[in-house]
Amino acid sequence: MRLLRLFLIYLRIGLLYELQYRANFWIQMGKSIMNLVVALAGVAVIYEHTTNLNGWVPAELVVLLGIFVLMTGVLGVVVRPSMEKLIEDVRDGNLDFTLTKPEDAQVLVSVSQVRVWQLIDVVLGPIVSIAAMLHLGRQVDLQQMGIFAITLLAGTAILYSFWLILATISFWFIRIENIFMIFHSLYDAARWPVTIYPGWLQAALTFLVPVTFAVTVPAEALIGRLTHDYLMLTIGLAVALLVISRLFWRVGLRQYAGASA
Numbered sequence: 001m002r003l004l005r006l007f008l009i010y011l012r013i014g015l016l017y018e019l020q021y022r023a024n025f026w027i028q029m030g031k032s033i034m035n036l037v038v039a040l041a042g043v044a045v046i047y048e049h050t051t052n053l054n055g056w057v058p059a060e061l062v063v064l065l066g067i068f069v070l071m072t073g074v075l076g077v078v079v080r081p082s083m084e085k086l087i088e089d090v091r092d093g094n095l096d097f098t099l100t101k102p103e104d105a106q107v108l109v110s111v112s113q114v115r116v117w118q119l120i121d122v123v124l125g126p127i128v129s130i131a132a133m134l135h136l137g138r139q140v141d142l143q144q145m146g147i148f149a150i151t152l153l154a155g156t157a158i159l160y161s162f163w164l165i166l167a168t169i170s171f172w173f174i175r176i177e178n179i180f181m182i183f184h185s186l187y188d189a190a191r192w193p194v195t196i197y198p199g200w201l202q203a204a205l206t207f208l209v210p211v212t213f214a215v216t217v218p219a220e221a222l223i224g225r226l227t228h229d230y231l232m233l234t235i236g237l238a239v240a241l242l243v244i245s246r247l248f249w250r251v252g253l254r255q256y257a258g259a260s261a
Contacts, residue, residue: 070125076118
């Protein structure tokens with residue numbers, strides 16, 4: 001509840017900031033819609049040459065694309081900007097101001113920056129997935145919706161933990177922007193089902209950079225092809241990464257010397 005309360009406070013601050021530049025909001029909306037149209041066009045081009053992409057029919061792939069857009073929005077709203085700000089604060093010593101506050105420092109740095117306009121993707125993603133599910137004509141019962149919600153929450157936790165681990169490396173290394181660029185490149189691969197890639201790349205996207213659990217697994221849960229073993233693996237990985245990222249954060253925090261160093 002404290003995390004939610006803090007997020008709402010920073011969301012309000014971000015909203016007030018964006019209201020100063022309303023034209024930027026409309027520009028970003030146009031950009032998000034354009035990116036979605038281009039992605040859908042890419043799907044259409046692929047299915048001009050095949051009717052089945054390693055077991056995925058067109059509408060199922062659009063469901064996955066919608067979840068990819070949704071998770072991109074979630075990352076863009078708070079996770080990515082907050083982690084980027086954390087790196088800057090470590091570099092210039094402004095993290096001192098966060099550490100002196102009574103709230104847990106990890107909580108504060110995790111919601112310190114909110115980009116309101118990225119909520120556009122959070123809205124567009126579900127719309128695309130729902131439209132694709134309606135096109136498929138499949139009924140989704142309460143149990144399936146519950147499993148989908150669990151995998152979506154677990155995927156968010158996995159991505160957040162992974163970003164926190166990457167950002168925490170800044171306590172030892174000053175410049176780590178290249179690591180983020182590598183992550184972005186690998187994350188873009190998640191717009192397609194991980195099963196279409198070669199075995200070595202599937203392993204990399206599953207265990208090295210676990211974007212599979214953030215996009216493909218929720219999509220499989222929604223269309224009804226997720227196995228029980230993969231569901232348990234997703235939940236277990238989410239819990240494990242949350243614990244590991246917390247411990248790694250505390251170790252990294254001990255390396256922080258502050259602005260006076």
